[in-house]
Every structure is written in C-alpha cells, then in structure tokens.
Amino acid sequence: MVSVHGNWDWERLEAVLPREKLELIAAVQPPRSDAVAKGVWTRLLPPARWESFFGLPFPEWLRLNLFDKSFFTADAEWGVRFAITCWLLWKRRCQLLFESGEGMMDDVLSRGGRLVEECSHASSVNTGAQAGRLHTSTWSKPRVGWVKLNVDASVSTIDRTAGVGGVFRDSQGKWLFGFTRFVGRCETLLAELWALHDGLLHAWELGYRCVEVESDCLDAVRIAMARRSNGVADALARKGRGSSMAPVNLFEVPDEVACMVESEREVPFDGRGSSLALTALDEREVPFDPGGFS
Numbered sequence: 001m002v003s004v005h006g007n008w009d010w011e012r013l014e015a016v017l018p019r020e021k022l023e024l025i026a027a028v029q030p031p032r033s034d035a036v037a038k039g040v041w042t043r044l045l046p047p048a049r050w051e052s053f054f055g056l057p058f059p060e061w062l063r064l065n066l067f068d069k070s071f072f073t074a075d076a077e078w079g080v081r082f083a084i085t086c087w088l089l090w091k092r093r094c095q096l097l098f099e100s101g102e103g104m105m106d107d108v109l110s111r112g113g114r115l116v117e118e119c120s121h122a123s124s125v126n127t128g129a130q131a132g133r134l135h136t137s138t139w140s141k142p143r144v145g146w147v148k149l150n151v152d153a154s155v156s157t158i159d160r161t162a163g164v165g166g167v168f169r170d171s172q173g174k175w176l177f178g179f180t181r182f183v184g185r186c187e188t189l190l191a192e193l194w195a196l197h198d199g200l201l202h203a204w205e206l207g208y209r210c211v212e213v214e215s216d217c218l219d220a221v222r223i224a225m226a227r228r229s230n231g232v233a234d235a236l237a238r239k240g241r242g243s244s245m246a247p248v249n250l251f252e253v254p255d256e257v258a259c260m261v262e263s264e265r266e267v268p269f270d271g272r273g274s275s276l277a278l279t280a281l282d283e284r285e286v287p288f289d290p291g292g293f294s
Helices: 010-014 019-026 035-044 047-055 058-067 078-098 105-130 188-206 218-229 231-240 255-266
Strands: 147-155 161-169 175-185 210-215 275-280
Touching (some): 010 019, 035 047, 035 078, 035 105, 078 105, 105 188, 105 218, 147 188, 175 188, 188 210, 188 218, 231 255
Parallel strands (some): 147 210, 210 275
Antiparallel strands (some): 147 161, 161 175
C-alpha cells in the first residue's frame, strides 16, 4: 500500500477503505524501518558528512563516532551525543515493536540534547568540586517595565507523567505570580510546550503585555517563535482538512490567503500592542526579539 516514492498509494487504498479510515491513515507516516533513525542523524550531522556516516562498515563507524570526535562533526561532545542517541533510538524501536508506540524524531532529538547537557553539567560540577568551585546559574532581571516569566517542565522517566510550572517576577526580582499543573503522560517537548502555553495564558489574564520568557528547551522556544509568522501556513492547513487524500502542491497563491500574503509582505510592524521576547537559557543562538508578537 506504499508507492515507490515512499508515499501512501491512495489509489489502491481508496479502492478498499471508506473515507473515515483513509483520514486516519493520512495522519500516519508510511512504514519505513529507517525513517526515524535516518532523520535524527541527518538533523545532527552536516550534509557533507552524510555519505561517510551512512556508508562506513559497522566496526569503523562505531569506532570513529565514539572516539574520533573531529571526524564527523566539530561538536566536542559528539561521542556522548552519539552514544545517547543510539540508546534513545533503540528504546524507540523497542516501543514500536512491543508497545505500538510512535517513533517521534523530534522527541529523540529533544531528549538526547537534554541528556547531553546533563552529562556536560555533571562533568563540569564534578571538575569544579575537585577544584573547590561549583558552577551555578543565576537569574537575570528583565528591563524596567517588563516582567520575566520562567517556565519549565518535568517528565518522569518511569511512567512519563508530566508536570509544568512557572513564575513571574518584575524588574526588581519581586515575585508576582506562580503556577504549577499536572499535564498527564506525554513526551518532554509536549510538556515544555504546555509550560509555555500556560505561562502565556496567565500573562494575558494578569494583564502583562511586555513579557520576557525564558525556557531551557530550545525546541519549544523555536516552535513558539515560528508561530509569529504562521498565519498563512495555518490557513493552508485548515484548507488541507477538506482536500483530497493526495498531496496538493500550490505554485500560485490561493484566493483565500491572497490578502493575508499581501498584508504580511507590505505592512511593516508598528511596534504597538503586546510585546514578547522568547529566549532559551544557555542557547544564545536564539536571538532576543523585542518586537515579538503583536
């Protein structure tokens, strides 16, 4: 039921299944044993190294990844990152075989990144303790007139139960408001997104309109920042709910989003209304954004 290009063969499926079953299938990736693993590695490695990474004999591949840190990437933690990623991919495969779980690529990347950071932090704390020094992170104040929201999520490694929490403080560090909530059983990235969602909802209800948000989950911050200019894509996604089963490629602007595309292209941001700055702790490649959401 899968075409030679790796997509669902809708012609064959439509001949034997009703529409409601086809809609369920459309939300599922066609079966490919290497889809998650290959997707994870290509996200972690530069394209110039893909051919050698996927083409080496297994013993050499294993040796280079674990011990020759400069061969595949400039990442100083590559040996640790490689080992953790292999372990997470193995766990995902076991879940697919025995628990009918879903192989979520983003979750492997998110959990892997967090575990690498924890290993690095543990190593630095151990080194610091031996030298009589401990490394601690400090909270930084927002600028005057702004409030800072710090959010985080905690997911159990045993049963995946998750909780989220956050705190608002002003430019003097004074406590303004805090919250915590159980969000069921979910993956780490989803829990981090719930933390951002709840924090921003509280900010709006409390009347805070100039908010700086800090999270230790880079993926969640990137997703939230991407929503700033996602109006056209959101409209196309709604359009897709009522389309045919086969993918539709649009080389011309559809009438229903033409005005939106034109307005986003020509109308400059005027700086009024609400402002939101999203930053990721210790991940400074995410730029500070004083313009934010409007």
